[in-house]
Amino acid sequence: MKFEYRSDKLILNNEYIKDSLRIIYVDSLPGCRPVNNTSLTGANKMTDRLWNIALENIESNIIKTEDGEYFGAGQNFGLRIYTRDISYSGILGVNSLYPRKILNSLKVTRNLRLGLGLRVSEGHMIHGLSGNWVQDSLSEKEFLKKYRTNCYTRRTDDVVWLWAAMDLFEKHPELADWQWIYENGKNCFDKLYDPFFDPADGLYRGQASFIDIHFLERKASGYPQDFSVEECVMIKSTSTNCLYYKGLLSMASAAKKLNKPEEASEWLQKAKKLKQAIVSNLRFEDSTFAYFKHTNGELEQRRDAFGAALAVVTGIVEGDDALKAIAGYPVSWAGVPLFYPFYPGKASYHNNTAWPFVDTFFLWAKEIAEGKDYTSFNAALLARTCVKDGSFHEVVNWSTKNPMGSGSQLWSASAFVNVCRRADLFK
Template identity: 90%
Template sequence: MTNRLWNIALENIESNIIKTEDGEYFGAGKNFGLRIYTRDISYSGILGVNSLYPCKILNSLKVTRNLRLSLGLRISEGHMIHGLSGNWVQDSLSEKEFLKKYRTNCYTRRIDDVVWLWAAMDLFEKHPELADWQWIYENGKNCFDKLYDPFLDPTDGFYRGQVSFIDIHFLERKASGYQQDLSVEECVMIKPMSTNCLYYKDLLSMASAAKKLHKPVEASEWRKETATQVAYTLN
């Protein structure tokens, strides 16, 4: 019975492998087609797939970074977040049209994107022969500069954003994970514990990567940001 369950699990994992001209990556299910979902890949990696399919997970994470950084803060119609800095670009596309064109949701609907860093660190720690610390550090720094820092509240060190893996409200209907009277914008102006735990973990990951690259000053700076979060929480 254990062997049968194991084989079913492996078959389920492999059914998510998408093959394209850009190589193979893990999708979010065979019914989702070519869509690229960072958090599905990342959480799957952390929960076991990193140990089983390390090369495919690494390539999948690289696919997510190439796409997400190329899009930046490009969003679909109705998903603008006012009052936050950043190079926001609003397309005259519905979210459905945006998803079809870019193979992923606009950033307003994927603000827990930071989870990829944890997945990458876990992968490299399990498979040091695959570790590319320069890649993880450069991509992590670019992501903080272009995607994550606009959501940071410097007064307390916490990040605004959606609850991790919980979809915010849709324009045409309400989701179940947030107060029903909140707008789309208000859903991502909160400071959820789950997503801030991801940021804490990933700030430590950036410090570790900087240390691996013999950047002690940078490593210290990344650790300082986690200290701000901890100090505010304790107070």
């Protein structure tokens, strides 16, 4: 009966989750009753309990406003609109269970993001790039409060929505609006994405996906500490370029659906060229992927779990190259370290942490590359984050191995849906 896992420091069975820090008994977890009544087959009591928690966590993030209905990111994030959280959650499994709500959410993000364009808060103008940049006198905090989202400079992995939308339409053809995805995709490339493309090496600039860039008043933990705000988005990261690859493939598919063969061919050729550019420019000699490429052309001498995972899951590399992409990356009872090695110092959030949804993408990639089943281990890693109120939490502190951050985290709960889907526990 799924899921059961046992190692020296991590145990998941029908009765409890146990790690080196605590034991969580099944009966101590909340008995949730989500609105969605999709049930599992072949699951034990603990797995069923976690499933219902995951669905209720997801549903708790549904936000209704006058501007539309959308998924929020977690308990600590309120009314903010996060394209990446919505999109990754859709890809992980929410597309299967809440298709109309994901579509509504994606439409809210497109209306807001295209309406703002390259309007940014004070200090977030990128002078080295073309585009219709407009700098407001608002601070980023004021910008976020006014628009319920960050300015584009802090969201340069925005292209992820195209992958999520394409996955949604493929799973639910009755909802497919190819004209909507194609028109919005073209507008996004014209207004937001094309200014970040560098024809010199065929890669897109922009932050590493979901890794916060530096703030004006302080440094974030996920980039070199001597970087400026602008330098954080002038890099070329493996993760975000993989998202562009999927975005270009999505545009090609949408054009084909709309009977635009010439345009479909153009998008497909762009995707193929980007795939080759990623392989040629972002890999070390051992065929593992660098976290990112610096503006001077040098590779950052560390790897990141998300970039490696996305290179495999998106099909940038296959076969032996997929095995090499994830080879030697550490995996432990507390998860997968986001960076390998971590940056120096004790600062954390992205540095010195593991993220349960990234763990899930990485183990998904390992299954693709190695042909092995990691679902029970993956389920145990997610289950151990159900601390405090018994909901799926945001992040794991690598120093203490303790889950922390926001509860009812959308993409952490969605990650459990992904594990159940990979284990064929629901249709």
